[in-house]
Amino acid sequence: MKDGPDIARIASLIGDPARANMLTALMAGAALTASELALEGGVTLPTASSHLAKLIEGGLLTVTAQGRHRYYGLAGPQVASMLEAIMGVAAGVGPKRARPGPREPAMREARVCYDHLAGEHAVKMMDTFLARDILVRDGQEIRLGPNGASHFIAIGIDMERLGPSRRPVCRDCLDWSVRRSHLAGQLGAAILDKILAEKWARREKDSRVVTFSQKGRQAFEKAFLEV
Amino acid sequence: MKDGPDIARIASLIGDPARANMLTALMAGAALTASELALEGGVTLPTASSHLAKLIEGGLLTVTAQGRHRYYGLAGPQVASMLEAIMGVAAGVGPKRARPGPREPAMREARVCYDHLAGEHAVKMMDTFLARDILVRDGQEIRLGPNGASHFIAIGIDMERLGPSRRPVCRDCLDWSVRRSHLAGQLGAAILDKILAEKWARREKDSRVVTFSQKGRQAFEKAFLEV
DNA sequence: TCAATGCTTTGATGGAGATCGAACTATGAA
DNA sequence: TTCATAGTTCGATCTCCATCAAAGCATTGA
Structure with missing residues (x-):
């Protein structure tokens, strides 16, 4: 005990x-x-x-x-990660897989998690980054890969502003809807900022749901998924 | 809401x-x-x-x-992972970093987490596997790398017995003591079995603490850390 | 200084649930 | 059958804590 x-x-x-x-x-x-x-x-x-x-x-x-x-x-992000982990169990073992709830499908697709993007789109993006060595794993840590920095700069992420801070640039966060990792940390936050600034997607009022426009989705996929 | x-x-x-x-x-x-x-x-x-x-x-x-x-x-392992995540937050933001508790140092070094090894040793092992491409990340999933299977067989892990099952062979689990990932899943369990079977370490009675012997530690490092 | 807004503190109430003793059920052994 | 062990169910008690109304601070603006 x-x-x-x-x-x-x-x-x-x-x-x-x-x-x-x-x-x-x-x-x-x-x-x-x-x-x-x-x-x-x-x-x-x-x-x-x-x-x-x-x-x-x-x-x-x-x-x-x-x-x-x-x-x-x-x-902090630790607390956010823990909450997502609990959500994962709650969603999985929940009371007989109750009604999925009206907003849930949209939440699975794309939502805000603390300060970065979560959901299927975010998981796919993370997969791509890792597959292309834009990001690399180092134990639990995630770092920029060989051509990582230049890639994000080309896309239009201001890497200069991700300056020295106690908060890590990259971090992963377990997704309760898909049960896979997505990108958190300063870079994750910057990417969400970019997506919203470019108006590729907008946040639903009073909700964590993020909705992509037709064109926005194409732009997002071109920038982050077809590298 | x-x-x-x-x-x-x-x-x-x-x-x-x-x-x-x-x-x-x-x-x-x-x-x-x-x-x-x-x-x-x-x-x-x-x-x-x-x-x-x-x-x-x-x-x-x-x-x-x-x-x-x-x-x-x-x-299931999901529940175990969630509990470790909560422990992580509890350990981090705890009430003024109270007394570390008598068994805590030993727990940080090596302990059992559900059915696999956790703690500093386990994290180092995971790092090595990933660095050597024995294991590779694929999003949240972890898979055997190119020369992964042969490596484990050489060490003496019976890869045949990690047969088809709903449970993934590899999985990561967030460590509350070190806040890094360690290896869970069927393979993680098999490695712990191996360590105990070879008597490199023994479990403390009525505790999760795992204690390595002098020689056992060397054998463990040779097998899993100096690849 | 006075009024308005945002938030905290206090105090009283009520309800949920944690707890245990005692009775009950089920399995195994003599 | 009879006894013993393992576990659940029931009922009563009691403690904790969530809740809100009312009063108290603090900051802003006039």
């Missing part, structure tokens, strides 16, 4: 429906205010405030105060 | 201390009886029985009845 880390502590934090909904909302990547999260969690402000305090105490969330607003966000 | 899988449901299952201890105990790989799990969880038999019923209902555990014994085990 008492082996390893205190898993019950953090699991019970996620185990409350209101908190789980808040965390799920934050998977969309944007930091949200307490009022917004109260709405997501389906509780009143005082209740939400109490939940948020616990999530911070538990190390799952961080706050940044800006004037009279306080923005809450996931404490 | 109500996006994606029901994460709160399964997180709350893990969130109870008694259940969390049971699950952690099952990470050692062996299926245990209800009485043994009651002991692990620190509760009486009736309480444990109720917990176990919930864990099965939730899809995290499976039972196999044998005479008057009922053996409980993790529902």
Whole structure:
């Protein structure tokens, strides 16, 4: 007994429906205010405030105060990865494969995961990068391959801005819908930025779903899948 | 709201201390009886029985009845991976990096994770395999590399027995202590079997810790790290 | 200084669920 | 059959914690 880390502590934090909904909302990547999260969690402000305090105490969330607003966000990519892993199990062993839910198909195809792209498109992209040695695995780490940097520059990713930071440039994240890895980290975030900036796709309002336009999808495939 | 899988449901299952201890105990790989799990969880038999019923209902555990014994085990490698992921976050953001605990250093070095080896040694081994193209990544999947099969046969792993099964031969699992991947799947299990069969290392009683002997460690390094 | 907005704290309430003793069922052994 | 062991079910208790209304701070703007 008492082996390893205190898993019950953090699991019970996620185990409350209101908190789980808040965390799920934050998977969309944007930091949200307490009022917004109260709405997501389906509780009143005082209740939400109490939940948020616990999530911070538990190390799952961080706050940044800006004037009279306080923005809450996931404490880091590690937390996001863990949440996706739990989603994977929940989706797999769920209560008899219940109704897939209206938005689920779209979510499987493309969605925002914290700050990068997830879903089938993202997994295919990751596969391509690895197959072409644009990215290479080094244990759990992922690094730029031999011709990686030049490739991303050619596509129009500003590699200069992925400067020195504690956050790794590349990182993988387990996809709950497809159960395969997709690209996270600074580069993953930059690619999502690019896709949205070029208007190849747009984010659905109040959702993590990402919808590609006809032309946008072609441009995306040309840039990232047909290398 | 109500996006994606029901994460709160399964997180709350893990969130109870008694259940969390049971699950952690099952990470050692062996299926245990209800009485043994009651002991692990620190509760009486009736309480444990109720917990176990919930864990099965939730899809995290499976039972196999044998005479008057009922053996409980993790529902699959997916569940084991998820638990390790949670441990990762719990270890990282834990309450002020509390006392590391007596057994923790040994756990970091080498331990059993469900049915394969985890810890620093396992991570180094995985790195070597990938660096030498004995194993190769293909997205989230891991496959045998060009000279992979022959290499394992030379070492003495019976590749024939890793026959057709729904379970993948190779799989990666995120290590909570080192936060890097190690090898799971049928091959990971076979390698652990080999290590124990050759008596290069032995399992500590009532623990997940794996201790290498002086000579065993050399043999292990020769076989798996100096390829 | 006053009012308005955003959020936290306090206190009271209620409900869910963890717990155990005791009774019950099932398997195996004598 | 009878006893013993393994496990589940039932019922009662009790504790924890999620919840919200109301009051308290803090920041912004007039």
